[in-house]
Amino acid sequence: MNAPDLSIAAPPPRASDDLEAQVHAAPAPGSGARASRLTPMLAFGRFELGRLLRSWKFLTITVGFPVIFYLLFLGDRPAGEVVDGNVTWRVYLMVSMCSFGALVAALNAGGSRLSIERASGWARQLRITPMPAWSYVGTKIATGMLVVLPVIVLVEIVGATFGGVSLSAASWVGLTVLLWATSVAFVVLGVFVGFMVSPEAAFPVVTGLMFLLGYFGGLFTPVDRMPGALQFLAHLTPSYHQVALALAAVGGKTLAPSDWFVLVGYVVVLGVAIVWKHRVEEARGLA
Numbered sequence: 001m002n003a004p005d006l007s008i009a010a011p012p013p014r015a016s017d018d019l020e021a022q023v024h025a026a027p028a029p030g031s032g033a034r035a036s037r038l039t040p041m042l043a044f045g046r047f048e049l050g051r052l053l054r055s056w057k058f059l060t061i062t063v064g065f066p067v068i069f070y071l072l073f074l075g076d077r078p079a080g081e082v083v084d085g086n087v088t089w090r091v092y093l094m095v096s097m098c099s100f101g102a103l104v105a106a107l108n109a110g111g112s113r114l115s116i117e118r119a120s121g122w123a124r125q126l127r128i129t130p131m132p133a134w135s136y137v138g139t140k141i142a143t144g145m146l147v148v149l150p151v152i153v154l155v156e157i158v159g160a161t162f163g164g165v166s167l168s169a170a171s172w173v174g175l176t177v178l179l180w181a182t183s184v185a186f187v188v189l190g191v192f193v194g195f196m197v198s199p200e201a202a203f204p205v206v207t208g209l210m211f212l213l214g215y216f217g218g219l220f221t222p223v224d225r226m227p228g229a230l231q232f233l234a235h236l237t238p239s240y241h242q243v244a245l246a247l248a249a250v251g252g253k254t255l256a257p258s259d260w261f262v263l264v265g266y267v268v269v270l271g272v273a274i275v276w277k278h279r280v281e282e283a284r285g286l287a
């Protein structure tokens with residue numbers, strides 16, 4: 001059976017008169033050079049975030065799928081069954097679906113949408129605005145991080161309401177912040193796909209990454225119950241290390257430096273590749 005296509009095809013964006021007016025708006029007198037740089041960037045950031053939130057397909061998939069999967073898999077194992085050392089199945093599943101939701105949101109916020117934008121000439125059009133060259137990439141990453149946070153929170157609410165997950169207030173806050181901060185690896189991956197893949201290939205690549213990182217990262221099955229070869233593959237995925245950190249925090253364990261190292265490595269390597277690609281395209285007049 002073919003895996004369903006969870007990626008989102010979005011039409012190429014058009015710069016509205018409102019966006020153009022905001023980006024080119026002059027800063028208030030005495031606001032200084034810094035304000036003149038920040039004003040168009042903030043306008044573009046608001047435009048990007050609003051465009052994502054107005055897409056009902058984006059919201060349905062990014063919010064709906066992790067919640068649906070959590071409710072579907074909730075009864076697969078006894079509620080009190082301990083997995084991954086010292087956490088119950090319902091806690092493990094909630095943390096895993098938070099990670100999956102962050103992955104889906106990040107890949108769709110970047111990925112295919114960004115690839116289509118670049119092919120349409122949107123990035124070239126932004127070059128005539130006062131925004132610095134790096135702001136296009138920076139805004140995409142910032143927007144992706146903003147979109148990821150409510151998805152994580154919603155899955156946690158569902159876990160507490162329907163899954164019977166009970167944590168202290170400090171644990172809930174710590175878990176949310178940790179999952180959100182480590183989701184930057186997914187966001188950078190989404191931007192990387194958008195820069196490196198053509199619009200025609202972006203949809204299958206994004207869909208494939210969702211399920212590969214979801215399954216092999218242990219988001220649907222505890223990694224310690226996988227065959228040895230799959231356990232080895234799991235340790236290569238950012239999703240595994242994000243969940244490992246979150247479960248360690250919930251279980252009161254020490255956060256392993258190796259998990260941080262892998263996630264930071266993904267961000268640095270993919271970030272360098274994005275910057276290189278963007279500079280090459282700028283030099284050729286393609287971005």
